[in-house]
Amino acid sequence: MNNLIYLDNAATTKLHTAVLDEMLPYFSENFSNPAGIYASARKSKAAIEKARAQVAAVIGATPNEIYFTSGGSESDNWAIKGVADALKTKGNHIITTKIEHHAILHTCEYLEKCGYEVTYLNVDENGVVKLDELKAAIRPTTVLISVMFANNEIGTIQPIAEIGRIAKEHGVLFHTDAVQAFGHVPMNVEDMNIDLLSASAHKFHGPKGVGFLYIRKGVKIQTYLHGGAQERGRRGSTHNVPGIIGMGKAAELAVENLVENSHKMSKLRDYLMAQIQTKIPFAKLNGHPVKRLPNNVNFCFRFIEGESLLIMLDSVGICASSGSACTSGSLDPSHVLLAIGLPHEIAHGSLRLTLSEETTKEELDYVIEKLSAIVERLRSMSPLYEDFVKEN
Numbered sequence: 001m002n003n004l005i006y007l008d009n010a011a012t013t014k015l016h017t018a019v020l021d022e023m024l025p026y027f028s029e030n031f032s033n034p035a036g037i038y039a040s041a042r043k044s045k046a047a048i049e050k051a052r053a054q055v056a057a058v059i060g061a062t063p064n065e066i067y068f069t070s071g072g073s074e075s076d077n078w079a080i081k082g083v084a085d086a087l088k089t090k091g092n093h094i095i096t097t098k099i100e101h102h103a104i105l106h107t108c109e110y111l112e113k114c115g116y117e118v119t120y121l122n123v124d125e126n127g128v129v130k131l132d133e134l135k136a137a138i139r140p141t142t143v144l145i146s147v148m149f150a151n152n153e154i155g156t157i158q159p160i161a162e163i164g165r166i167a168k169e170h171g172v173l174f175h176t177d178a179v180q181a182f183g184h185v186p187m188n189v190e191d192m193n194i195d196l197l198s199a200s201a202h203k204f205h206g207p208k209g210v211g212f213l214y215i216r217k218g219v220k221i222q223t224y225l226h227g228g229a230q231e232r233g234r235r236g237s238t239h240n241v242p243g244i245i246g247m248g249k250a251a252e253l254a255v256e257n258l259v260e261n262s263h264k265m266s267k268l269r270d271y272l273m274a275q276i277q278t279k280i281p282f283a284k285l286n287g288h289p290v291k292r293l294p295n296n297v298n299f300c301f302r303f304i305e306g307e308s309l310l311i312m313l314d315s316v317g318i319c320a321s322s323g324s325a326c327t328s329g330s331l332d333p334s335h336v337l338l339a340i341g342l343p344h345e346i347a348h349g350s351l352r353l354t355l356s357e358e359t360t361k362e363e364l365d366y367v368i369e370k371l372s373a374i375v376e377r378l379r380s381m382s383p384l385y386e387d388f389v390k391e392n
């Protein structure tokens with residue numbers, strides 16, 4: 001067994017060795033700027049165009065609808081601000097959800113300060129957007145609906161095709177933050193009526209600092225980065241050639257193995273969920289029991305601080321994360337766990353374990369053994385837990 005068990009794949013994934021191999025020549029012998037007119041520049045240009053096609057194929061787009069960016073956060077910022085700005089004569093209303101990534105939520109909050117109006121939709125106890133509420137929220141001034149494909153904390157997958165249909169019926173643009181889902185869950189921008197889609201390479205075994213925004217042909221959007229003529233004049237800046245090439249390769253590998261990997265991971269995910277539920281008392285699963293990412297497990301353990309749990313897991317070689325922002329020094333519980341209706345004291349004790357295709361059953365057995373011992377130990381120090389057990 002590896003001495004480090006990495007179960008934080010929602011935060012970032014390990015670069016695939018085949019991806020690194022594709023990237024390396026573009027740091028050294030092939031360092032040319034693809035904007036040049038000489039042979040080696042044309043080689044760089046051809047390589048990034050190949051990557052554009054590889055990425056487009058995953059979502060059923062055409063390559064000229066793919067715009068390379070620096071990652072998920074930039075793509076989200078561009079989609080929201082770019083559409084809001086381009087359509088400001090049509091309206092100033094945006095619809096999103098309470099469980100989005102901060103790249104969406106903080107962008108929307110910024111736009112509110114600039115005079116835009118934003119509706120933050122509620123979700124049910126499994127984290128699924130309520131479609132009736134969505135329909136009721138649409139106004140004549142609504143210019144954009146932005147709903148994430150799958151949630152990064154609790155793994156819930158949204159009814160994207162239904163949302164796309166509703167958006168289309170009302171003539172409103174539809175953006176989805178697919179950063180967690182791209183390469184892990186099948187998706188098609190035509191079937192799902194998606195107008196804009198964000199993804200990030202480091203969430204599917206590609207390099208960090210590179211991603212893309214899909215913009216459907218004909219969609220009006222403001223230029224995000226003013227500068228050179230790169231990306232058809234819509235996003236200036238010299239291309240991150242090795243990064244883009246790595247992303248293309250990672251996308252190709254992800255689709256090639258999508259069915260097999262997702263089958264393998266969801267079996268292990270279900271095993272881990274079932275083991276936690278049988279071995280650890282008062283463990284509450286967060287997120288939808290089946291409509292969830294194949295690699296996501298998220299639990300709350302009552303009477304336990306998420307942070308103490310993470311520190312103790314780390315001391316036995318397990319890399320995990322808490323849904324809560326506690327780890328970043330803030331005491332606020334996760335906005336996602338609050339949105340699914342958990343009270344503050346429970347939302348503090350959450351644990352997110354996210355698998356990769358390299359995760360093994362042996363590793364999970366070790367995790368279950370350590371986790372149940374740690375939970376028991378932490379609870380034994382809690383007078384509240386003692387009282388609770390007596391009463392129940």
Ligand SMILES: *Cc1c(COP(=O)(O)O)cnc(C)c1O
Binds near residue numbers: 073178200203211
């Ligand atoms: C990781 C993540 C982002 C941010 O992507 P970066 O490439 O790290 O900027 C945005 N949305 C979701 C859902 C994510 O999981």
